[in-house]
Amino acid sequence: MVKNVLVLGGTAFIGRSFCEALVQRSPIQLTLLNRGVTNPALFPSAKRLRCDRNQADQCKQVLQGTHWESIVDFTGRDDQQIRNILSNCTVDHYTYISSSAVDLSWSGDPLFSMAQNKLWCEHLVTKFASKVLIVRPGFVCGAYDYTNRFEETEGRWFWKGTREPVRPMIRAELLSNLMLRLVCEARVGIVRAGYH
C-alpha cells in the first residue's frame, strides 16, 4: 500500500474530487504541487509545494533530489511540463491523466492536437518511471466541474440546454474512486473511462 502521494494540481475538478476521496478515505500522506491560485485553502492537512510547472527553475528549486512513492499528474499537457517534473525527482509509480481523445480522435478532429500531446506525454512518463498508470477519461461530469458544459436531469447527463447525451462520459466520483484504489495498489496499465 502506497503511503505518500504527490498530486500535481489537485484543487479543481477531477483532481479535487480525487484528493477529497484520498483525504477522506485513505491514510495516505498527501502533498500538493500547484501554483496556489485555485482554491488554496483546500485540504489543510496536505503538505504544499508552490510551483508553476511551466517554469523549469521553479520545478528545480522545489523538486530537485526528491523521491516520491507515487505521483498523480492531473495537469500535464505537454513535453516541457512533464520534463520539468520528472527530470528533477525520482518516483516509484506515476499516474498520468491523459484523455480518451488518444483513442478516439482523428486528424481533423478539434481534439486531435491535444490528443497528440497527451500521447507524447504518455510515452514520456514511461521513459522516466518504471511503473506507470495511464488514465484516459472521456468527458468528466459531476463534482467540481467548473466548465458549465453539462447538466444532470433525472440521473442522466446532457450537454447544457439540449437533450444530447454526453458521450463518452464518466462521472467524476466513479473515476476518482477507481483511481484511488489503483493508485493505492500501485497498479499499472491503461484505464479507459467512459468508453470501451
Next chain:
Amino acid sequence: MISSSAKFTVCSYPYNYLIIEDCFETNAAYGLSSVFNDLIRFGRSVGKVGEVGDLVYDAINFTPTTDHVRNTPIANIASVELKALIADVFQIQLDDNVMIGMHRHNPPSKPGWTHTDFAVVSFPKVPPTHNGLRVYYDGSGCNYSDDSKHRQPETVKTARSIACLYYSANADWKPGMGGETGVYLPDGKTLVASIPPKNNLLFAFEICPLSYHAYLGSESMQRSSFIWWYHSAPNYLLKRHSGSVAARQQLGLDPWDRWTDATVEKYDAGIAM
C-alpha cells in the same frame, strides 16, 4: 486477488459500470472455469421468471451450495476482498447478502428481455454462512425471488444493488459470435454498448431504475457466466437513486422490477427522500 495484469474500464453512460479484463490470476480463472463445467451439469432450465407475464429465460442455472462456495474456487467470487473493491469503486453501502448463480446459454440461444435488476428480494434469516457473507443457498426454505410483504415473514428483505457477471468456460470470443450482454438506454429499447463474453472478464454495474440490460443471444456460441448480486437496504437505494425513482414515478411507473403480480401486496421499502 485481482490479477496484477488486470485491465480496468469504467463508464457512466447510461449508468455506472466497471469492466475488469484478465480479472483473476491464471490459477483462479482456470479453477473457476473448471468448477463451472463440473457443476453446470447439475443445472436446470430457468424457464419462467417471476410471476409477472410469461417471460421465459433461455438458460440453464445452477446455484452453488454453501460447500461449493467455501471449498471450491467459487470462494474467489464470494470473497470479502472483491466485495470491498466493488463497494469502494461504486462507493455504495452493501449489506452481507450475496446471491451467486451460474448461467449457461446453449446455442442457438434467444436474446433475453431488457430489465433493470432493481428488485426487492428475500434471504433466509440465518447468520452469515461464509466469511461474514450470507450467501443464498437452495434448500434454505427461502424463495429469493419474493418482494411480497406477507408471504415469507420470517425472511430478510433486501434489494439488489450491484450485479456482477464473470464470463468463464467459454470458447475464445470473437466479434460476430454473439453472446454479449447489452447495455440499454432508460427507454429499455436502445442498445448503446455491449460487453463481450471474454473469459476472465468481470462486468459489474450499479443497479438502479435505469440500469436496463439484456443477454443478446447467439446463433452459435455457448455462453457461460457466473452471475452474482450484492445487496443493500431498499430504502437506502431509493434515496441513492431518488432522481430516477422520481422520474419513473412521475410517469406512473413502478421504480422496482417486480417478481410478483399486481395483486400481491409488496414489501414497503419506504419512499425516496
